Amino acid sequence: MNRDNVVRVGVLVWLTLVYTALWGDLSVGNLLGGLAIGALIMVALPLPRIPVTGRLNPLSLVELLVVSTYYALESSFQVAWFAVRPALPPVSGVLRVNLSTRSDLVLVLCTDLLNLIPGTMVLEIDRPRCVVYVHVLDVGSDAAVDKFYRTTRRLERLLIDAFERPVRKSFRR
Secondary structure, three states: OOHHHHHHHHHHHHHHHHHHHHHOOOOHHHHHHHHHHHHHHHHHOOOOOOOOOOOOOHHHHHHHHHHHHHHHHHHHHHHHHHHHOOOOOOOOEEEEEEOOOOOHHHHHHHHHHHHHOOOEEEEEEEOOOOEEEEEEOOOOOHHHHHHHHHHHHHHHHHHHHHHOOOOOOOOOO
16 A cells, blocks of 8 residues: 555545544444545545655654643643733734744644644744744733744744654765
8 A cells, every 4th residue: 555545544534533523423324424425525625735755753743742732731721811810911912933844744733733822823824935923812021922932943843853854964075
């Protein structure tokens, strides 16, 4: 089985699981219905092919999952605190983030992770310059802005480590 077929089967399984989860009932009928709807979606609405030239590093992927979960939880508590604290709402703003990834896949995953963190929302992606504009809930202090940039850099580094091939360095003699 070649890589394209493995990807197709994976997408079909994913669509079936989503369909079954949306119905909230694990039954043979829902599984068959999910398979049928998933196959119909894949035929009627095919996704463009994205060249994936990277590799998967499982250790970096596990670290990425742990770190991104931590950031999401930490940010959720921060948003909850902003909602109940007896003070003015935080100062929000749009920050520009220059990313250093070479991969469209990593760029998309990075913006998805940023969107999953409460209090942030990616507003625009400039692919040619690899720049992302992000609305951030709290930019009221230099420390808050620095923390956002550190978080973004760490997530990007983990994504690159998990999904991109290392750059080969050539040595001249």
